[in-house]
Amino acid sequence: MHEPEHSRPQPADAPVTNDHRHRAAEHLARRDPGGILYGAVITAGSLAAVSANVSHVDRVALSVAAVVAVYWLAHVYAETQEMLFEGDHRPLHRRTPHAAAKEVFILAGALPAIAVYLLLDLAGLSATAAAYWALWFSVGFLSVIGYLGAHRAGIGGWRLVLESAGAASLGVLAVLGKLFIH
Numbered sequence: 001m002h003e004p005e006h007s008r009p010q011p012a013d014a015p016v017t018n019d020h021r022h023r024a025a026e027h028l029a030r031r032d033p034g035g036i037l038y039g040a041v042i043t044a045g046s047l048a049a050v051s052a053n054v055s056h057v058d059r060v061a062l063s064v065a066a067v068v069a070v071y072w073l074a075h076v077y078a079e080t081q082e083m084l085f086e087g088d089h090r091p092l093h094r095r096t097p098h099a100a101a102k103e104v105f106i107l108a109g110a111l112p113a114i115a116v117y118l119l120l121d122l123a124g125l126s127a128t129a130a131a132y133w134a135l136w137f138s139v140g141f142l143s144v145i146g147y148l149g150a151h152r153a154g155i156g157g158w159r160l161v162l163e164s165a166g167a168a169s170l171g172v173l174a175v176l177g178k179l180f181i182h
Contacts, residue, residue, distance in 0.1 A: 021148070021151050022151070022152075024148055025148040025149070025151050025152035026152070028145065028148050028149075028152075029152055031105050031108070032102075032103075032105035033105075033145060033148075033149060035103060035104075035105030035106045035108070035109060036105045036106075036108055036109035036145060037109060037142065037145050037167065037170075038071075038106055038109060039068060039071075039072075039105065039106040039107060039108060039109025039110040039111075040109040040110065040112070040113060040138055040141055040142055040145070040171075041109075041138075041142070041170045041171070041174075042067065042068055042071050042106070042109075042110065043064060043068055043109070043110040043113045043114060043138065044113060044135055044138040044139075044142075044170070044171050044174035044175075045173075045174050045177065046063070046064045046067040046068065047060070047064050047113060047114075047117065047131055047134060047135060047138075047174070047178075048131070048135060048174040048175065048177040048178035048181065049177065049178075049181060050063045050064055050067070051127065051128065051131035051178065052178055052181035053181075054127075055127045055128070056127065057117070057118070057121040057127045057130065060117070060127060060131065061114055061117060061118055064110075064114060064117075065110070065114060068106070068107065068110040069107075071106065072103055072104075072106045072107055075099075075103040075106060076096065076099045076100045076103050077099075079095075079098075079099035079102055079103060080092055080095040080096055080099045083095045083098070083099065112137070112138075112141055113134045113135075113137055113138045113141065114134075116130075116133065116134045116137045117130050117131060117133075117134035118130075120133050120134065131178065132175070132178065135171065135174055135175045135178060136171075136175065138171040138174060139168050139171035139172055139175065140168070140171075141171070142167040142168050142170055142171045143164045143165070143167055143168035143171075144164075145167050146163045146164040146165070146166055146167025146168065147160065147163065147164040147167075149163065149167075150163035150164065
């Protein structure tokens, strides 16, 4: 039986537990963790850039969503082309739904930071403050993804910290970008 593309076997020496970290890591592994991470990074980068020059919250959120949608569509189209090279003879309109479903986790990774940004606006924060908080949320979100991946792989100690920090560093770059652009 063929294993799902993004599922990784549990290392033989890794203890199998029923704790919340294990369940969260398994849940993430059944999705596309790389796509989720990619969507979060694209969102953080575009939020940093757009919010530096636009102060209207709705415009920032729509602009960030548009950027993410373009990246997602590019991935969908690239996937349809990859399918051709793998011998899929179906017309484009038949390959596209499969490709869109495969790449949907890019959108899923984008939603949390956009939601945080909008919720902070509703809570009364300025557009700039909401953007910074949403960016720092992205740092944490990315760190959690790195942490869960390392945890699932049975990595511990300093290597676990480094995996988490490596993922978080992509969000930190977005924060630094906003600081330098703003």
